[in-house]
Amino acid sequence: MRKKRVLIIDDEYEIRSLLANYIQRMEGYEPSLAKDLEEGLSLARNNEFEHILCDYYLNPDSEGPEGTAVEFLQRAKAEGIGSNIIVMSGKAEVDKAVEVTKLGAVDYLAKPITFAQLEFVLKRAEERAKLYRENIQLKQQVEEKYSFSNIIARSPQMERIFNVIEKVKDYKTTVLVTGESGTGKELVSRALHFNSIRKHAPFVAVNCGGIPENLLESELFGHVKGAFTDAVRSKKGLFEEAQGGTLFLDEIGELPLSLQVKLLRVLQEHEIRPVGDNKTIKVDVRIVAATARDLGELVRQGKFREDLYYRINVLTIVIPPLRERKEDIRLLIDHFIKKYNKVIKPKKVVGVSPEAMQVLMNYKWPGNVRELENVIERALVLTEHDTIQVEDLPVSLHSLDVPASTGGQEEFIPESLSIKKNAKKMESKLISIALAKTKGNKTQAAQLLEISLPALLYKMKEYGLTS
Ligand SMILES: Nc1ncnc2c1ncn2[C@@H]1O[C@H](COP(=O)(O)OP(=O)(O)OP(=O)(O)O)[C@@H](O)[C@H]1O
Ligand SMILES: [Mg+2]
Known part of the structure; x- marks a missing residue:
């Protein structure tokens, strides 16, 4: 078995040899020695130490460079040195112990240090490090268990939605995602795309309510040069940008009636006609639409075409409001x-x-x-x-x-x-x-x-x- 390495940083030769002797007596451990802060840091940087025992005052009266365990801790933590750092001091001082633990020391030992004390402190540090690692692992597992493409949820309603996403992700069928504002409609739509076979092609989002009606058509379908006054060059539409991938039509309820007809045609023919063009272009795009509004009601009010409604309402994912899934x-x-x-x-x-x-x-x-x-x-x-x-x-x-x-x-x-x-x-x-x-x-x-x-x-x- 690989030996656990322990670095001892102390300016006093006697302490270094005493502690090295203790470490050698403990089975499966191996000591290394440093006499000041710089030497200690350089060794810690270049080796994998399980533990570092660092004296609080390094060289206060002798010739060598001065330093303290506080400085060592700060620099070691800043450099990402992950060893268990245990600080030693001449006598038991509570405020020193508090100070160094705040800086990330795992323990504090007052001199004179006995063999039994040292052994106990090292074992305790290892036990804590193990618990810490297990805790992190456990948290990650919990996170993974309850998350699906960044969607965090554990409620049965949301679990059903995860299942639906799994089932329908690879089909080209249009999906309608509904739910109150802020329930995660866009998140679910992204999950549909990024878990599907289309994930390497683009996910293009467009807010149907956010673009003026006269620009929306050319945004979606593109235009040819000279199609209208400002069309100095031809431009690809979002349908073409999303070729092979997914086009996310957010706030579909806001889509102007004139464009609803055109969208319906795209869904039926799988082709688009850029503004001012007499040719059509084949598109392979999966449509995911979202709305916070009641589309059925918009149909009754004559604001949304019934034929388009039936076309996009084939597969609907309804995200419940948060107050109905308190577990989440x-x-x-x-x-x-x-x-x-x-x-x-x-x-x-x-x-x-x-x-x-x-x-x-x-x-x-x-x-x-x-x-x-x-x-x-x-x-x-x-x-x-x-x-x-x-x-x-x-x-x-x-x-x-x-x-x-x-x-x-x-x-x-x-x-x-x-x-x-x-x-x-x-x-x-x-x-x-x-x-x-x-x-x-x-x-x-x-x-x-x-x-x-x-x-x-x-x-x-x-x-x-x-x-
Ligand atoms: N289950 C969830 N887990 C983690 N974050 C979530 C979850 N649901 C929503 N969010 C976060 O809440 C915010 C709103 O989500 P999103 O934009 O998907 O909602 P929406 O339904 O599209 O809202 P709106 O109708 O206002 O457009 C985002 O920052 C999103 O990351
Ligand atoms: Mg949204």
């Missing part, structure tokens, strides 16, 4: 915390307080996953704790689930347009809601309201409110 909320929160921890440095948020979790679970999420993502990102920026607190969440999240006793259900109908009068009414209302939510705890209510406690007390008196 926790998983998504974890996912977004991890995502934004990486972006918003040096924050390290580990989770959500139980109270905040309750607010997040009770909220109705009209903006679905997109809204949840924004709320988590915002909370990570605002929070001063390692878990997200209720006060890190937007007020709108907790004032919507107002206890009935506060009269929160009744609508706010202004008697006049006076901002001054209405602002007072609104203020008084927000205060009663906050007091109801915190069961009369004025300190917490003031936090929710983002005002000081004296200000709250003053306003309660002014509005005649009791808690």
Whole structure:
């Protein structure tokens, strides 16, 4: 078996030889020695050490260069040296131990060090490193288990959607993806493409509501030179750009009626005609369309052609709103915390307080996953704790689930347009809601309201409110 290598960095010869002797007595270990920081770093850089034992003060009084374990830790971590670093010091000092563990040392040993102590600390470090690795592996497995092409979900409804994607991904049949705003329609459409045999060809997305009607036709089908005033050269349309791949028609409900006819023809004939051209071009493109609107209703209103509706409504994936699949909320929160921890440095948020979790679970999420993502990102920026607190969440999240006793259900109908009068009414209302939510705890209510406690007390008196 390969021996575990241990690097000993100490300016005192006696300590180095004592520790080397200990290490040699331990089965399966092999010591290396360094007398100062630079020598230690250079060895650590070029070798795979399981452990590094580093003295706190290196060369404080002797001739050699000075250094401390703090500097060693900082430089070793910056260089990505992954060994277990254990700091040794002349005596047990709690603040030193805290300081070095914050910098990434796995343990702290006070001299004089006995054989048994050293053996115990090394074994403990190895045990921890093993747990850490297993934990990371486990987390990755969980992530993989509940994710399909970046779609994080564990609810049975979403699992059914994953199955449908698996089944239909390789067919050319048009797929219609529907769901409220922010439920992940585009994500699902991308998953359909990037898991299909078409994945090496382009995925081209177009927002049918985002391009003026007079430009949309040439965007989709292209045009020839001179087709209209600005057409100084011919241009390929998005259908041709997506050749062999997938064209994602987002907000299909917004497609103008004139283009609906043309799209229907493409779906039937598999060919397009660029604006101003008399020839047609064969296209092999899979269409995935998405809409947050009720297409059936648009058909009834005469805004969407019935024949096109039937043509694209062959295979429909309906993504349920987030409030109907609460199992996914926790998983998504974890996912977004991890995502934004990486972006918003040096924050390290580990989770959500139980109270905040309750607010997040009770909220109705009209903006679905997109809204949840924004709320988590915002909370990570605002929070001063390692878990997200209720006060890190937007007020709108907790004032919507107002206890009935506060009269929160009744609508706010202004008697006049006076901002001054209405602002007072609104203020008084927000205060009663906050007091109801915190069961009369004025300190917490003031936090929710983002005002000081004296200000709250003053306003309660002014509005005649009791808690
Ligand atoms: N299940 C999910 N897992 C991870 N991220 C998700 C999930 N669902 C949605 N998102 C994220 O939420 C955001 C909105 O998703 P997407 O754009 O796909 O929604 P949409 O239904 O197309 O919304 P809209 O109707 O507003 O266009 C994106 O940032 C997306 O990555
Ligand atoms: Mg979208």
